[in-house]
């Protein structure tokens with residue numbers, strides 16, 4: 199592959215109906231920036247005709263590349279795969295469902311030219327997303343911001359432009375549980391943003407189930423903060439002090455005052471309370487352990503089924 203000015207990575211999961219319009223608009227924008235551009239579609243195990251559409255686009259346009267993953271690995275991994283293969287001065291990560299307007303890339307690029315390594319697209323408005331999703335997202339990112347030791351942008355997804363330097367640094371981060379927006383924030387460099395209104399998705403439905411979203415949320419917290427572990431250990435400490443005082447009181451009241459409280463209710467409540475706290479704490483520790491487990495196994499992040507990007511060996515041959 200030749201060195202390009204700009205590269206776009208598009209993760210694709212069941213986006214057959216959106217791909218043509220996305221390609222047309224993305225192509226026009228990239229072309230207006232430079233003839234030296236590339237588009238990398240990462241097909242993340244789509245069950246519809248996305249792959250066929252991508253193949254036909256790539257057939258017509260030699261600047262279009264694809265990575266076809268062997269199954270659905272998830273959005274963050276699909277983007278991470280694209281980052282490993284892109285080859286350009288700067289790279290844009292953009293969703294395939296047209297919620298991120300491709301035309302905004304011109305503004306992102308302009309900021310990059312002013313000397314910024316990360317230009318993220320900050321949402322002014324979020325159309326067509328449920329009240330619950332917006333509320334939980336708002337709460338979550340404000341919590342995360344308080345818990346991490348670096349500056350994490352609020353109201354921004356993965357739609358952003360990053361320089362070659364940033365791509366190189368991301369590719370060196372070995373974690374299995376990817377949370378790119380925080381990883382990029384963690385890296386530092388010169389960062390800025392451009393405001394935009396996020397539209398509703400054009401066709402199809404969101405590939406992010408509540409399960410996937412919850413997982414991503416936990417990945418974000420466990421990957422960048424030890425606060426939950428500190429919280430449960432402190433909670434344990436406080437409850438121990440309280441219990442100790444209660445024991446002294448119970449012994450005193452039984453042997454000295456000779457009053458024993460017939461306390462079925464208080465016994466039940468305290469047992470249930472302690473039981474709940476214990477399970478919660480074990481759960482928190484479990485979240486961290488399961489991530490240690492997946493990182494220790496060190497499996498490849500994804501498996502590639504097919505691609506039209508020549509490997510280093512191909513190039514040498």
Ligand code: UDP
Pocket residue numbers: 208209210211212213242270271272273276292293294295297399403404405406
């Ligand atoms: N996506 C993916 N793998 C998945 C889920 C989503 O590659 O398992 C892609 C999807 O095709 C889209 C982007 O990631 O290009 C964002 O997904 P989606 O629009 O479903 O998320 P939302 O905007 O609802 O948060």
Ligand code: MG
Pocket residue numbers: 293295297399404
């Ligand atoms: Mg979307």
